[in-house]
Amino acid sequence: MLGKRAEPSSTAICNVAIDKIPRHVAIIMDGNGRWAQQKGKLRTFGHKAGVDAVRSSVRLARKLGVESLTLFAFSSENWQRPKEEVGVLMQLFSMVLKSEVKKLNKNNIRLKVIGDLSAFDSSLQEKINKAEALTEKNTALTLNIAANYGGRWDIVDATKRIAQKLANNEIDVHDINEDLFNQHVSTSQLPELDLLIRTGGDHRVSNFLLWQCAYAEFYFTETLWPDFSEEMFALAIQDFANRQRRFGLTGAQIMTQDAGTS
Numbered sequence: 001m002l003g004k005r006a007e008p009s010s011t012a013i014c015n016v017a018i019d020k021i022p023r024h025v026a027i028i029m030d031g032n033g034r035w036a037q038q039k040g041k042l043r044t045f046g047h048k049a050g051v052d053a054v055r056s057s058v059r060l061a062r063k064l065g066v067e068s069l070t071l072f073a074f075s076s077e078n079w080q081r082p083k084e085e086v087g088v089l090m091q092l093f094s095m096v097l098k099s100e101v102k103k104l105n106k107n108n109i110r111l112k113v114i115g116d117l118s119a120f121d122s123s124l125q126e127k128i129n130k131a132e133a134l135t136e137k138n139t140a141l142t143l144n145i146a147a148n149y150g151g152r153w154d155i156v157d158a159t160k161r162i163a164q165k166l167a168n169n170e171i172d173v174h175d176i177n178e179d180l181f182n183q184h185v186s187t188s189q190l191p192e193l194d195l196l197i198r199t200g201g202d203h204r205v206s207n208f209l210l211w212q213c214a215y216a217e218f219y220f221t222e223t224l225w226p227d228f229s230e231e232m233f234a235l236a237i238q239d240f241a242n243r244q245r246r247f248g249l250t251g252a253q254i255m256t257q258d259a260g261t262s
Contacts, residue, residue: 018065020241022194025061026070026209026216029053030200031224033085038224044088049226051096060230061141062109064237068142068190072208076116076150093147094124101131108140114186115149116157142190149186151210158184158211185211195240197233199225217243 029050036046054071061069074089104111113128120128161184165171171180182188193212196205201222205213219236221228 016064016238016241021064021066022217022237022240023066023191024068024070024193025066025195025197025237026072026193026212027057028072028196028198028200028206028208029225029228030198030202030206032226034200035224035226043085046224046226047085047089047092051092053225053228054096055100056230057228057233058104058109058141058143060233062107066141068144070114070144070146070187070190070193070209072146072149072206074115074147074149075207076148076153077207079119079148090120090124094127097124097127097131101134104131104143105135105138108138109135110138110142111135112142112144113147114144114154115147116153117148119148144187144190146208149208151205151207151212154186154209155211157186181211187212195219195236197221197236199223199228215245217245 032046032050033043034046035049036043039045057071058069073093078089079086101111111131113132117125117128158181162171162176162180166173166176187193187209193209193216196209196213196216197219198205199221201220201224203220209216217240219239221232221236223232
């Protein structure tokens, strides 16, 4: 976790039992701009370099059998950044959609983009729709790109959807519970979030998957996103596999349950 730790070999993760692999991993990909500035380059250079880290994370997730990988690419607050940086991010998003989707499809990876897509221009929205349509039947991994996404937006949007059903008499107020609400957030078709990783050294969720991370395990690393390798991702998953997830129970209760299923 925090501080310097020895990285595992590329095969270390193979020691993790299949039932200890997280089904759904989310990553806040932080540190692109600082990575570039440390090298005396423009912040936008870091965003371009971060694409390689995306590729390696997708590669490892598929290799390990992770069902869903959700990457925080652009938050609803990121529009406040300098216009040049926002413009480069939009161009980069469009370019990656064009260059990577066929590779994702070839590797049986489904692409989904979550967030308020109405803010993007029609050309980018069309590319997103085509990419999702091309890969919609793929089953090896679901790659979710959170773009113009905010956790509060997600909760408000789900509330609006439920309120509309209530107004249309499709549901009764007594039908509203956690399960119903979960069916209306942007990740409704995905497994529960198991592991949330943040690179770049900050210890906050930054309005990301607020509803979904209620019982997720958190993993923070000082590593800036462009330097986040497969080995570092493997280390995070190894750490996750060694944790005891109690979901409100005691450690003794969990041990008794585990003994009963062994």
